[in-house]
Amino acid sequence: MPKHHVTTTINGDAREFLCETQQTLLTVLRDELGMTGTKEGCGTGDCGACSVTLDGRLVCACLVLGVEAQGKTIQTIEGMAQGESLHVLQRKFLEHAALQCGICTPGFLIAARALLERNPDPSEAEVRFWLAGNLCRCTGYNQIIEAVLDAAREMRGTTTC
Numbered sequence: 001m002p003k004h005h006v007t008t009t010i011n012g013d014a015r016e017f018l019c020e021t022q023q024t025l026l027t028v029l030r031d032e033l034g035m036t037g038t039k040e041g042c043g044t045g046d047c048g049a050c051s052v053t054l055d056g057r058l059v060c061a062c063l064v065l066g067v068e069a070q071g072k073t074i075q076t077i078e079g080m081a082q083g084e085s086l087h088v089l090q091r092k093f094l095e096h097a098a099l100q101c102g103i104c105t106p107g108f109l110i111a112a113r114a115l116l117e118r119n120p121d122p123s124e125a126e127v128r129f130w131l132a133g134n135l136c137r138c139t140g141y142n143q144i145i146e147a148v149l150d151a152a153r154e155m156r157g158t159t160t161c
Contacts, residue, residue, distance in 0.1 A: 011079025019066035028066035037077035048134030051107035077106035100138035
């Protein structure tokens with residue numbers, strides 16, 4: 001099967017790869033580019049573990065073809081921290097014990113960042129609605145919701161609950 005040459009930007013870096021027509025963006029990220037932070041949970045777009053942003057839009061990488069990344073900008077979990085400095089969402093997930101096995105965590109973090117970029121002051125209901133496409137089998141959701149709300153407060157510069 002012929003491979004397609006794709007040029008894209010991932011986490012701010014120009015990247016090129018070859019992929020077959022039917023390869024998902026998830027497969028390309030993990031197997032071709034070695035970016036294993038994005039996880040495969042279900043492979044059907046139901047769990048959110050493979051969430052990335054594609055031109056600023058939150059998508060499930062298991063539902064996007066690698067060839068669709070041509071000319072687009074992708075943000076993955078690998079681009080969230082700045083060197084050794086964790087993103088505020090990552091720190092808050094640790095502080096609130098909002099993770100356990102880690103399969104869902106990258107998807108929750110990417111989805112939460114996408115939310116806070118659009119709405120820096122979400123209500124609890126808005127956070128729950130925005131993260132509804134991400135499933136967790138270990139922690140329950142309260143710690144995750146609290147971590148996102150706490151991160152939003154810190155990012156806005158407020159500390160009141």
